[in-house]
Amino acid sequence: MKKIILGISSSISAYKTCDLSRLFVKDGYSVYCVLTENATHLVTPLTLQTLTGNPVYTTSFAAQWKEMGHIELKQDAALYLVAPATANIIGKFANGIADDLVSTTYLSVECPVMMAPAMNPNMWSHVAVQENVKRLKKRGVHFVEPESGLVACGDEGSGRLASIDEIYRMAKDVVEG
């Protein structure tokens, strides 16, 4: 059973990741969710734990770990997929910042990494975000490009999370080669 680490950061689109986790589970993958602390305001660890049948992690500093969290998680992982990826988490990955479990896990994994950004169109087109994305792509991080359309805040443009089906398809391509 292939293992997917599913990182979730605090975009309003985080609720869609519940469906994404179900697709992986239905297809026989074991899914371990890692949430930023901010993401726990938008989607509950209990929901994801129920859907995936696995513990959900939000911090490195918990008694549940046998080893250090980021080390335990990375073992045998086939993919580290961050969906949705906020501007903030993209910035942390690009700059080697490791101040929470989602960003620390990025530095520790040996498997392929994929990000599905989701944010307001102004944020997505900001030069700081685009430079960070470019940097990560250069390093081999896979990106599921966001879609154009109406975003949750009412603005229109590019930045909406790609469809769950598209993220799933691209993730599977990477995992299955």
Ligand SMILES: Cc1cc2nc3c(=O)[nH]c(=O)nc-3n(C[C@H](O)[C@H](O)[C@H](O)COP(=O)(O)O)c2cc1C
């Ligand atoms: C309701 C709500 C929705 C948000 N949606 C997004 C989003 O779609 N994309 C994004 O980059 N930031 C979004 N933010 C801002 C992030 O939550 C904020 O930058 C946060 O510091 C990111 O933390 P994290 O990356 O650790 O989850 C949203 C904030 C709130 C309150």
